[in-house]
Amino acid sequence: MRRPSPPRQEKRPSGNIGAVRRSRCCGTVSRMCRRPQIDASPEATARIETILGGFGRGALRATAAGGTRIVHLNDGEGYASRSRVLRRLGARVDDWPLPPAGLFVVEERTIYLRSLSPMTVAHEFAHALDCALGGGVYLSGIDPRVREAFGAAQRFVTPYAACGLDEYFAECARAWVGANDPHSPWPRATRARLRAVDPAMATILEGIFRQYLAA
Numbered sequence: 459m460r461r462p463s464p465p466r467q468e469k470r471p472s473g474n475i476g477a478v479r480r481s482r483c484c485g486t487v488s489r490m491c492r493r494p495q496i497d498a499s500p501e502a503t504a505r506i507e508t509i510l511g512g513f514g515r516g517a518l519r520a521t522a523a524g525g526t527r528i529v530h531l532n533d534g535e536g537y538a539s540r541s542r543v544l545r546r547l548g549a550r551v552d553d554w555p556l557p558p559a560g561l562f563v564v565e566e567r568t569i570y571l572r573s574l575s576p577m578t579v580a581h582e583f584a585h586a587l588d589c590a591l592g593g594g595v596y597l598s599g600i601d602p603r604v605r606e607a608f609g610a611a612q613r614f615v616t617p618y619a620a621c622g623l624d625e626y627f628a629e630c631a632r633a634w635v636g637a638n639d640p641h642s643p644w645p646r647a648t649r650a651r652l653r654a655v656d657p658a659m660a661t662i663l664e665g666i667f668r669q670y671l672a673a
């Protein structure tokens with residue numbers, strides 16, 4: 459995220475998704491884990507887990523089974539120093555005038571976080587959830603219901619939700635769990651607002667959480 463705007467940029471390398479080896483977490487095969495592996499200080503881990511708790515245990519299990527990892531960058535640490543894929547791609551996001559607050563790298567199934575703001579953590583986690591639900595590609599990109607809702611939307615829960623199918627899913631999922639930053643200039647993303655401005659997507663998300671992510 460470029461403060462004060464919300465989480466921005468995820469790198470979505472394509473073509474090598476199938477080559478990614480599923481990670482392990484907690485010393486056991488990831489599908490048996492109940493939550494994604496988090497590489498962060500104990501304080502940062504607690505903060506991240508609190509935010510992710512809003513998605514529910516089913517979402518945590520689904521992303522863990524999908525091999526999701528979460529990495530909190532240390533102060534001054536760049537994305538490229540932790541992400542082999544970003545180095546390989548030469549993405550140079552660290553050289554941007556305002557590097558993003560968080561990234562989800564599909565090929566690595568990894569969320570990288572510079573910021574631990576609720577918006578950033580929830581937005582990037584929603585990308586990971588989208589990817590896990592799609593079995594390694596974004597569900598939002600292949601589910602005709604989401605495509606139809608996006609194409610027909612007259613209003614969006616946040617301005618960023620209009621940027622593409624993946625951002626649409628991420629921002630609507632963030633609204634579903636009501637993760638917000640106090641100083642964001644955007645409307646508060648809430649379930650009530652999503653139902654009001656985009657009832658079709660609210661219904662889709664309700665079904666996803668009920669059908670696939672029940673605790």
Ligand SMILES: [Zn+2]
Nearest residue numbers: 466467468628
């Ligand atoms: Zn995003």
